[in-house]
Amino acid sequence: LEGQLHRFNTIMTAVPDFVYEINSEGRFTYASQSLLDLWQIPKEDAMGKSFAELDYPPELAGKLDRQVQQVIATRRVLKDETPYTSASGTREYEYIFFPLLSENGDVESVAGVTRDITERKQTEQALRESEARFRAMFEQASVGIVQIGDGGRIVAANKGFCEFIEVDEHDLRQMSVGDVTHPEDLPRERELTRRLSAGEIPEYTLEKRYLRPDGSILWGTMTATFVRGSLGESLYTLAIVQAIGDRKRAEEQLRVSEERFRQFAENSADVFWIVDARTQRFEYVNPVYEKMWGEPRAKVMQDSDHWLELVHPKDQEMAKEAMPKVLVGETAVVEYRIIRPSDGQTRWIRDTGFPIWNDQGEIYRVAGVAQDVTDDKKRTEKLRMTEERFRLLVEGAREYAMFLLDVDNTITYWNAGAERVFGWKAEEAIGRNGELIFTPEDRANEEEEKEVATAKAEGCATDRRWHLRKDGSRVWVDGVMRRLDHANGDIRGFAKIARDATELRKSEDQLREANEQLERRVHQRTQELQAMNESLEAEMTQRQNLEREVLQATEHERARISQDLHDSICQELTATAFLLKSQSKSLATENSPAAAALTEAAEMVNANAGATRDLARGLHPLELGPSGLVAALRELAARTNESVTCRCDCPRSLRIQDASTAVNLYRIAQEAVNNALRHAHANEIVICVERERDEIVMSVCDDGTRPPRSRRSKGLGTQMMKYRASVSSGTLTVESKRGKGTKVECRVPLRP
Known part of the structure; x- marks a missing residue:
């Protein structure tokens, strides 16, 4: 057992991972030497202590204690990562907690294994950053990037290539390189791809034409390389495509521009010239030189100094100083005179020379434009003289x-x-x-x-105001x-x-003040006149009212006299005539002469009674109601018809609501008829009344002859007719022509 324990400790010492055991109270009961080295404390100082007592940060110590208790409670393995700062610095660690069970199956303690994964983390981070950079470059690059697999199949393409070819990435993945390449460029690309895959070349660049789905063609520069795995195997071909349509167009534009320059220079009115900066020999002079200088341009092309011989002697030094300035990078503008050999004329030339730089920043050519400014010089001198005259005029x-x-x-x-x-x-x-x-x-x-x-x-x-001196x-x-x-x-x-204009302003102010005073006086006088006019209008209104009352009184008096004549005198005359006839009958047998005299007297009395009735009707005609005017005029014509021909042309439907207007029209007609009978000795009289729009027009025409104007009576008749017309707000005109009779016309407004 001791031998096994020794071997175990030897293994644990050699293992770089940290191995340890923690009891149910969260205290260390075992720690490998590598962990003790991390803590830099001996084993006896570490055993029996918790994470917090081993100077773990409070937050980390609490987290680890909770995870230990979680493993004890759940009997499950727990894996996590955490940074930890020791004497050697802050490192990233991965740890595993797993339960250690007793023979009866209870959790006795928790074993742990911790591994330093700092390098792995750094490697993973570097890999992620590298992948992110590649992905960002792939997705955001303005150029097109394409991954091409076996057989030319398109595996992936970035946004730049999709926009360039105008096909979305999903559709591109269904296509091959041949589908987007111009047929004429495909063989060359396949040959280069073969050499690339065979290892003959590390990469290749090809200018080729791409085809869009709509058939349009785009120029692009493609750089292709193989991407290989860690074992050297080919993974895919990476192609970077950059649009060169602008460059191609620029090249075409340059060609067109050069052609235009040639055409422009050949047809310009100015001389264009180009000189080699190193040899200072003319490379180009356009044909205008021959017209401007008066000699073939071949001479100056063969001898670059020949042009200076034609410069006026007084200007040669100044003309020679221009070229050295241009050769050091300046733009030189010089004006000089030339004497043309063709006709001997002296012409002014403005010559502008400027340097042309190459890609290395060196002046390799000098170009210039020579203009004939003889006419400009003349105009400038003329302008100078004009300006001088203007200056003298302005100053004077x-x-x-x-x-x-x-x-x-x-x-x-x-x-x-x-x-x-x-x-x-x-x-x-x-x-x-x-x-x-x-x-x-x-x-x-x-x-x-x-x-x-x-x-x-x-x-x-305009500037009309007070200014400051x-x-x-x-x-x-x-x-x-x-x-x-x-x-x-x-x-x-x-x-x-x-x-x-100060004095004029003062005069204007005085005039304006005088005008204002005059306006005030005129206004005051106008008010006075207006007051007088109002008073006069009031008097005229009063007078018109009085005249109207006089007319009304006259009509009333006429009516009274007419009534008296009709009711008194006419009745008495009728009775007298009846009495005379009665006496005549009674004396007819006894005294026939007396009876005859009485009969004649009765007839005379009857005639006088009729005349009296006519006089009564003339003084006061029939009642002039709405339709009474026409009847009264017809009766007037009938009475007049006894001595002359008189007729009345009046529509029976004509109605006049205003009785006063009807009376005035009747009296005017009556006066006109009487005038025709008394003064014109007319044979025919025509009375006419009609309606014209909003007016009543009455006319009395006769065929009589009146005495000359100087012998006419300026009696009251015509004045009364005009007055009656004005009372009815109308007008009256009298027209008399020799041999054509007289026409009296009255127009009055039709009143409702």
């Missing part, structure tokens, strides 16, 4: 303030007129903001910004701000022109 216009501002509203020019109007000298104003001349209240209201905004949007903005006084200006543009339409600044 001292009555006007003229100044320029840039896009930031900074004053860039200030003429003498501006100095006179505002007080600041040019050196004081130039460089300052345009708000310099604005009053404090206008600055607070941002009037200057509003003016600039208006000028920007509309091209100009240098001495603090104010000046009223009448001016305008205009936007100034570059040739391409971009804004380059503003120009402001203004004149001192």
Whole structure:
């Protein structure tokens, strides 16, 4: 037994794992030497102690005690991991607790085995990180990554390749390399793959065309390599695919660009030239050289210094200095004159040379553009003279303030007129903001910004306001701000022109004050006239009412007289005629002459009675109800018809509700008929009444002849007719033409 125990201890000493036993009270009853070495205490100091007493962290000691009791209670093996810090540092450990049973089956204690798994954990972590990096690279890489198995079968593909080929990964797994490769590129790829699998090459790169399901073709660069296992066996082919469509397009664009450059250079109005930086010989000169320089370009291609011979002697030194500057990396712009051998003309040339760098950062070519600027020089000189004249004009216009501002509203020019109007000298104003001349209240209201905004949007903005002078006084200006543009339409600044209008402003203020006083006086006078007008209207209304009452009284008096004539005189005359006839009959046998005289007297009395009745009816016609006017006019025509032809053309359905209007129309017709009989000696009279829209139109026409206008009586008849028409809110016109008679027409509104 002792020998076995010795062998057991020897084994436990050699085993790197920690082996130990814990009783039901959680105290150690055995610990292998490796565990004692970890604790760095002798065996006698460790036995009988708990985890806490062995300086385990409280949280870990509590956890381990609970797990020991769990194993005792459940009789099951428990496996767990935990970090533990000892004198050698913090390490990761894996431990197993399992119950030790007695002969009767009770749990006597718990045995434990703990293993240091720090290296394994680190390896696993490194593996996980490596796999994560690969997975991230596989899934997130912008390039395509494809795993290819035996026979060219696609095993997996990342998002980049799926988007490149426009096929989802599930469908790609059902496809092979041949399904996505252009047929013309497939043999070359298969040959390279064969050599790769045979170990002849470690990898290969191939530019190939890929096919999308829609038949479109994409260019890509594929780099393929074998991925092998730990034993060297081939697992799969890993292909990395990068789209080179942009590069291919760039190459095509470069080719097209070079072709365009050639066409452009061949057809340009400027000379394009290229010189080898090392030999300083011309490599290219376009055909325009022959026209601009007046000689074949073959001469300059054969002798690079020949062009300098054509440069004006005074400009040769300056022209020669350009090339050394370009060869050290500068861009040189030089203007010189040439004397053309073809016609002897002197032309101005602006020559711009610039370096061309290679991939190594070296200047290997010098290129340039030569332009004939002779006409530009002439225009520039003309412009200079124009600007000089403009400057003289502006400086001489001292009555006007003229100044320029840039896009930031900074004053860039200030003429003498501006100095006179505002007080600041040019050196004081130039460089300052345009708000310099604005009053404090206008600055607070941002009037200057509003003016600039208006000028920007509309091209100009009026400037009529009080401005500030240098001495603090104010000046009223009448001016305008205009936007100034570059040739391409971009804004380059503003120009402001203004004149001192202070005296004019004062005159305007005085005129405005005078106008206001005049308006007040006119308003006052208007009120007075309005009051007088209202009083006059009241008087006229009162007068019209009185006249209406007079007409009514006249009609009442006519009616009374008519009634008296009819009831008294007519009755008495009738009775007298009856008496005379009676006496005539009684004397017929006794005295026939007397009887005849009485009979004649009776007839005369009857005639007078009839005339009296007609007079009574004329004074007061039939009652003029709604339809009474037509009847009264017909009766008037019938009475008049006894001496002349008189007819009445009136519709029987015509009705006039207003009795006053009917009476006035009747009296007008009566007066017109009487005038035709008395003054015109008419043979025919026509009375007409009709309705036109919202008016009643009555006319009396005759065929008589009236005396000349100078001999006509200006009696009351016509005036009364017009007055009666106005009382009924109507109008009356009298038209008389020589040989055509007279027409009296009255129009009155139809009242409900």
